[in-house]
Every structure is written in C-alpha cells, then in structure tokens.
Amino acid sequence: DTEVTQTPKHLVMGMTNKKSLKCEQHMGHRAMYWYKQKAKKPPELMFVYSYEKLSINESVPSRFSPECPNSSLLNLHLHALQPEDSALYLCASSQDPGNTEAFFGQGTRLTVV
C-alpha cells in the first residue's frame, strides 16, 4: 500500500464553522506533512510531524490546528477560516523526516464562504 488517503475530497465551510481534514497512511512512515496549494502555485509547507511530534510550524495562523493521533493519522482542524484560506490542502508522508521522497495524497479542495 503506497497510498496517502485524504478525506474529504471537497469541503465547503462557512467562516464560523469548525471542520477537520483527515489524512491516513499505512506505509509505516514516521514523517507527515501538511501543505497548502493555491491555484497555479506551488505547494507551501504548513506543518511537519516527526515521530508523531510537531517539528515545524511555518508560522501558520492559529485557526489551523494540526493533530497527529498516531503514526498513521494526521488531522488538520479548521476554525474561523477566511475566504482567502480557500485552497487545496495536501497531506504527505515520508519514511522519515530526512527522506526526500514524499508521498502525497490527492488533497482536500477547501472553499470558505
């Protein structure tokens, strides 16, 4: 199994809503990542988890809250988002934090209304 599975595929939420994005991998990878990608732009790193601990937060606003419940799961909790947060949110994993071969999910297309 070389897949990273993200749910939901699409999400529309209001600015006062609370929602969560989910990511799962069963490759035994110990590093997991959240990226944000706007249309026609490269993915931008948001968070890095290494061995289930948050290692990097790229100055992401607190309305985005990551969580790593176990080594296979990564969540991104969303609260009080703005329309400009609308984007494709990509989850990725790699065997370990120093490994450059990352496996990406298909992403969650988020629209904030």
Added chain:
Amino acid sequence: GESVGLHLPTLSVQEGDNSIINCAYSNSASDYFIWYKQESGKGPQFIIDIRSNMDKRQGQRVTVLLNKTVKHLSLQIAATQPGDSAVYFCAENTGGFKTIFGAGTRLFVKA
C-alpha cells in the same frame, strides 16, 4: 523543447521529442534537490532527487542535472509521451524536515 527558468512557465513539446525543464534555486545550503510531477486533480508525485554533491543522476527516462556554480537544476525527459503532460516542480531540501517547492513549469505534449 526547453524552458528557461521560471520566466517561461509553459513548455510545449512534440510527442517523442526530449523535454528539458529548468529551475533556478536560491539556497546554496540545500542538501537535496527534488523533482515532482503534478497531474491535474492529483497531488505531487516524486520523480527523482539528486544530492548536492552530485551533478547528474539518471532514472527511467529522466535525467536530473545540477549546476551548483550557477544554482541551476534541470530535468530531462527522454521520448516525451502524452502521459508526461503535467506541472513539474523543482524542490529543495535543506537537510532538515523542510522541502520547499519552486514555482513550477507546465509541460504540454502534442500528439
């Protein structure tokens, strides 16, 4: 066909021709350089990487060249196929946990 840095984000090539996608990077301290392919509606897919102490690495139908003197990276795709149509991103890894993506080049393959 050949793209020139980040100022020509679209490359169009004839099926069967070789493609060259270029990338300029800025961080001299990067340990690894990576190429990803992103097809429409999908997440990026790892193609190949190269360590900073190398200048060339070959994969299946792809070759990555690294010129540290001018901070330039290129991806060569041999015998380009319609399935190669995608956006190609170069990325840098500074040896820690961070992989930072460059702006990307869209490759169109004409049948």
